[in-house]
Amino acid sequence: MAKLAGAVLLAVLALWILSGIRTQSSVGTQQATVQAQQTAIARPAPTPTP
């Protein structure tokens, strides 16, 4: 039982580290997207076409 628990924990740790490294690079892209959205909504709203 202890060996199984240890194996599960090691697998979770490995998955955590690999996923963390893989997704960290996308954080910068997301922050840039959010900044672009902030800039877009700060402009005056377009006037609706009659």
Next chain:
Amino acid sequence: MGRISSLALGIVTAVGGFVDMGELVTCSQAGAQYQFSLLWTVVVGVLGIMVYADMSGRVAITSGRTLVDIIRERLGWRIATISLVVATLVNVLTIVIEISGMALVLQIVTGLSYIWWIVPAGIVIGGVLWFSSFKLIENGASLLGLGILVFVVAAIKLGPSWGNVASQMILPNIPSGSSLPAYLFAAVSLLGAFMTPYELYFYSSGAIEERWTGNDFITNRVTTVVGFTFGSLIVICMMVVSAQTFFIHGVKSQLFASIPVPIVASLGIGGLAVFAFGGLADTGGAALESTLSSAYTIAQFFGWDWGQDHNPRQAPGFVFTYLVALLVAVIIALTGFDPVKLTIYTTALAAFSLPFTFIPLFIVANDRTYMGDARNGTLTNIACIFFLIVLSIVTIATIPLFILSGGGGG
């Protein structure tokens, strides 16, 4: 605690605990893509959960037993097993999205990928469940989650046409060029977000944990009606805020990090801080409740000892279940599947699964053997049948709409 202060606390916790990852994602996207034209789902969804949560509480008060227990006894193992399997699947996916929500809030604050926060969030949730009482879990997170009222402040500041908001709650005006299947799939996701099954199982078990008696019928009614009404105002404001910023500028909001952008635009960095605090507490509270709900349903189905106020040694099956549910949820979250997409799919699945919970509850709530004089009245039954018809249509339509809308993308 006095009756009035107990009622007040019940209402406040219902308000603070109303919002979770489902509402954060679906309401923000609904406002950004469809302006006010999906507000009608708030009316239908909140009225529906009021009716069923009130019934769930009445069943627990009258019988002194939980929903799962009575469904198994009244309707048999087969029906109860189907309800259990469906509820457990939705509960576990709900834990995934709520833990991801906690992690995404921390990503916004720290700039570290949300994945790094998944395991710490899971450990915190596990630790709180291990060491805390039911009352602390129920009240603590909900009170801290009142920070989400920042959306109400932002909505007032953004000054929409409130007449237009009110009219579209009854008569929606779908924006031209919108894909009808995508619009309807968004409606399905919103209904699932407002009427998630874990809320009913948690509410029913909570009534037993808190030892509600016949004196608590009023508490039950007031908590569900008043608390959920005020909670619905928050989600209305979430859609309004998104509509007044993203929609009118033609900006699509697909990231979780986009959700507080309107808050920052209207209230500055202070608004972001309040959002982060409230959002973390709300998603954390929902993670606690959905984890407990998983354990409640399974332990009650098998007749194990259960209860958050038990010492873990007194209810080992219950504790083991919530730890396993949490571990499975953490592993799924660590795969990195887009949590926003997963939230939309999970809420749609929740909407799809609602008849499997609501129909058994409706049958039990009308059974004189269990309910005596507290069984449903005519008006309640009319309301229940209306919502069951709506939910049955939702269940039938969910998968075709998912396919026709390209997974909700339009």
